Amino acid sequence: DQQVKQNSPSLSVQEGRISILNCDYTNSMFDYFLWYKKYPAEGPTFLISISSIKDKNEDGRFTVFLNKSAKHLSLHIVPSQPGDSAVYFCAASGDNTGKLIFGQGTTLQVKP
Amino acid sequence: DTEVTQTPKHLVMGMTNKKSLKCEQHMGHRAMYWYKQKAKKPPELMFVYSYEKLSINESVPSRFSPECPNSSLLNLHLHALQPEDSALYLCASSHYPPNVNTGELFFGEGSRLTVL
Numbered sequence: 001d002q003q004v005k006q007n008s009p010s011l012s013v014q015e016g017r018i019s020i021l022n023c024d025y026t027n028s029m030f031d032y033f034l035w036y037k038k039y040p041a042e043g044p045t046f047l048i049s050i051s052s053i054k055d056k057n058e059d060g061r062f063t064v065f066l067n068k069s070a071k072h073l074s075l076h077i078v079p080s081q082p083g084d085s086a087v088y089f090c091a092a093s094g095d096n097t098g099k100l101i102f103g104q105g106t107t108l109q110v111k112p
Numbered sequence: 113d114t115e116v117t118q119t120p121k122h123l124v125m126g127m128t129n130k131k132s133l134k135c136e137q138h139m140g141h142r143a144m145y146w147y148k149q150k151a152k153k154p155p156e157l158m159f160v161y162s163y164e165k166l167s168i169n170e171s172v173p174s175r176f177s178p179e180c181p182n183s184s185l186l187n188l189h190l191h192a193l194q195p196e197d198s199a200l201y202l203c204a205s206s207h208y209p210p211n212v213n214t215g216e217l218f219f220g221e222g223s224r225l226t227v228l
Contacts, residue, residue, distance in 0.1 A: 043202055043219030097168060098143055098210030098217060102154035
């Protein structure tokens with residue numbers, strides 16, 4: 001039973017356009033949501049997070065939106081750059097143990 | 113230095129072998145983690161060490177034996193593994209208590225294990 005789901009395994013966008021990556025969750029006890037980015041042969045690196053008490057968090061080209069009633073979050077990248085091509089993992093945390101529950105990941109390809 | 117270093121990067125072992133994965137960090141973190149990621153699946157937590165003591169074991173089979181000899185090192189000892197244990201093993205570290213919500217969980221590149 002997967003508590004965090006990313007239903008799109010891949011996404012391809014043109015450079016300069018918006019990339020929208022989606023994530024759904026089932027556990028209403030999650031209080032933080034995070035996005036990690038992973039290049040091949042590297043470990044995941046933190047990108048941006050959002051608390052469950054907020055509906056939007058912005059950091060440069062990256063914005064995460066949270067819809068608690070729909071148990072849905074999305075990551076917007078504007079404008080998309082070829083260097084953004086990577087696997088993006090959505091993750092959730094609901095306690096202070098450091099445990100993260102990850103989604104399956106979405107592979108983003110940004111074409112020049 | 114914000115690196116978590118894992119060795120070896122690749123490991124092939126037979127089901128009767130005994131091998132170890134190693135992880136090292138020098139960020140002064142007192143929490144260290146092992147995650148396992150199978151192909152096309154999300155990373156899943158295996159173990160958490162806090163202050164060199166095992167604080168979380170996610171019902172991992174005993175053929176995986178973690179060890180935290182000091183605050184900078186984390187090992188994963190492997191014995192009598194099965195082919196289905198083939199996966200990418202990711203080490204991570206953070207301060208304790210962990211503030212993972214602001215991204216203070218740093219991952220290594222992973223050790224890719226193949227069990228024949």
